[in-house]
Amino acid sequence: MANPEQVVVLGGGISGLACALRLRQLGVPVTLLDEGERPGGLIGTVEEDGFLFESGPQSFQGTDLLLELIRELGIENELCMADARAPRFVLRHGRLQKVPMSPQAMLGSSLLGAAARWKILSEPFRKTRTPTEEESVASFVRRKFGHEILEYLVAPFVSGVYAGDPEKLSLRAAFPSLDEWEREYGSIVRGAIKSRGKGTKKGPPPLCSFRRGVGTLTRAMAARLGDRARMGARVDEVRKLDAAGCARYQVNSVFEGRGETLSAHVVVVATPAYVASHLIAPVSPTLSHALSGIAYAGVAVVASGYYANQAKAPLDGFGLLIPRSEEHRTLGIVWNSSLFPGRAPEGQMAITSFLGGATDPEMVEKPDETIVAIVEDENSRILGIVGQPIACTVWKHSKALPQYNLGHGHIVEAIREGESATPGLYFAGNYLTGPSIGMCVEQGFHTAETVSTYLKSDNLG
Ligand SMILES: Cc1cc2nc3c(=O)[nH]c(=O)nc-3n(C[C@H](O)[C@H](O)[C@H](O)COP(=O)(O)OP(=O)(O)OC[C@H]3O[C@@H](n4cnc5c(N)ncnc54)[C@H](O)[C@@H]3O)c2cc1C
Incomplete structure (x- = not known):
């Protein structure tokens, strides 16, 4: 086996790319392996007969962190922002109804009946208490706002973000701010207003893409990694190496039909959870079991x-x-x-x-x-x-x-506990802190920073 790699990142979706790029910025040598032909995982732009189509995300929220990354990659001239006033619609009784985006719009909205609109507008004056047991999104919305708001506003939104079932999704895991606002203020609307007051008073981040599609971002990230990002390399398993003083892990992969083995001090698994569960089974059956619990x-x-x-x-x-x-x-x-x-x-x-x-x-x-x-x-x-x-x-x-379903928080806790008990093995991915591109990048960066600290403390960095 050749000299050990400092860090090997498995998976070149946005989470793995973000982690590898941040490690590179921190001066940590990194190799990324991905089984796909192109980087980006779920993010993929294709051009066909003059049309530009996206295989996964169609846009992303331009959070400060993402906009900074885009500037750093030198692709800010490619960025385009959607008109913040672009209306969103919900179908009701076969007709397109505008989603009200302000209290004034809510008053005149024909999406919801008068009773449902009143429930929203009067919510700040009706303090409620969070139940002790974990609650589903559906049960929370029914309790606070009633069935009509669940059916015509929240459930369609939940489909749009998680492709999820509100009866199964955990409020605490999928929408932690809502849970927190009810706990702290007894009201969602009051919590939202207060949290905006605490922040910079900026509006929500703009909806962005690039002239040549969302894939511009992941292409630029992979280009920055150069030959350290190896596409077409399917990882089959990660094993633990026992020899003291040497690398901790062995990564077995297949590249162009040939088996390859890398040894590494640190492995970051940035594949989907069900793949991660399979890859790390030889290292930790407990961690593998926890990862397999994510639907x-x-x-x-x-x-x-x-x-x-x-x-x-x-x-x-x-x-x-x-x-x-x-x-x-x-x-x-x-x-x-x-x-x-x-x-x-x-x-x-x-x-x-x-x-x-x-x-x-x-x-x-x-x-x-x-x-x-x-x-x-x-x-x-x-x-x-x-x-x-x-x-x-x-x-x-x-x-x-x-799916951030009921019990998701416990699964993530078990993954984090397993991670702490397995030095040099880390996880990144959209199943940990949120599925949006912004959350994946934030989390990938955070994992990279944790890895860098670990390497320094282990005198390897
Ligand atoms: C249809 C759809 C629409 C979406 N819309 C939006 C949106 O509008 N805005 C938004 O912010 N987010 C959106 N998302 C969510 C967001 O796109 C994803 O959560 C995010 O891209 C996931 O990135 P990831 O790196 O965690 O995972 P992935 O993109 O799944 O990356 C995992 C990588 O691991 C690699 N891999 C897997 N197995 C192996 C193996 N054995 N060896 C080597 N490599 C392996 C894969 O090739 C892949 O590249 C959408 C998602 C979908 C599916």
Whole structure:
């Protein structure tokens, strides 16, 4: 075996790339291995017949940390920001209803009935107490706001972020601020106002992408790592090395059909949890068991290109979410070409439909043709689109997003305990602190900083 690597990062999605890049910034030599042909994992942009389609995330919130990373990578000129006033819609009784974004808009909104609107507006005056046992998102919303708000506002939003089932998602794990605000102030609205007062009074981060798609970010991150990021390297297992004074771990992988072995002082596993569980089983069966407890939901993504005049009215806005009670299979549709420039040729439009999720697990099992037929039919019934798309691409992510279900907090605690008991083995990924791109980067950076401190304390850094 060659000289040991200082750190090997397994997985080149945004979490692994962020961790490897931060290690590099901290002066720690790092090698990243990913089984894919291109970096980015779930993030992937393709250009087809003049359309720009995204296989996973369609945009991201430009948090301060992400904007700083983008500047550091020298790609800020590529950045585009969506119009913050772009309306979002929810389908109710077959009609698109604007989501109210302010108390004034709430008063006149036709998305919710008068009683539901009153529940929201009067919430700051009704103090409630958090139950002692862990609560699901659905039970929390029913208790505080009633069923209509759950069905037409919260459940569709939960589908949009987690592809999740609100009856199973843990409020504390998936939306920790809501849990905290009720605990501290007895009211969500009051908590939100107070927390904004404590901060910089800036509005929410802008919704961003790049001229050439979200993949610009992960391509630039991988380019910065240069030949330290090795694509096409499938890791099969991580083993512990016992010899004192030498590297702690052995990473076995397959590259271009040949088995390869690396030894490393530190291994950061940044694959999905179910892969991590399998890879580290020889090192710690306990950790492997904890990781295997994280459930995933599958998502089918269908990107479609049409002539603009195929829609009965211009699609202006972010897009729409569709409550399950509307009895469609589509969970939501993003109107890409209304949000960002360069998504479709002149006179044409690009939209992306999402199907499946925790409440419709069979969808990702269906053949592509069936999924496309469902999308064409529903695009016609919901948006009034006439005729076939001129371009269409389907991605089926059978395990797309980790579910922050009831008990998730205990699983993460067990993973963290296992990590502390296994020096030199670390984890990063969207199942730990949040699935958004911003959270993955923040967490990848944090893991890198912990690794750097560990190496210094072990006199290896
Ligand atoms: C459909 C969809 C829409 C989304 N929309 C948004 C959005 O609009 N905004 C937002 O902020 N977030 C969004 N997200 C969430 C976000 O994209 C993900 O949470 C994030 O990209 C996950 O990054 P990751 O690095 O943790 O995992 P992944 O991207 O899954 O990366 C894991 C990597 O591990 C590699 N790997 C796996 N097994 C092995 C192995 N054995 N050996 C070597 N490598 C291996 C894979 O190739 C992959 O590159 C969306 C997610 C999905 C699925």
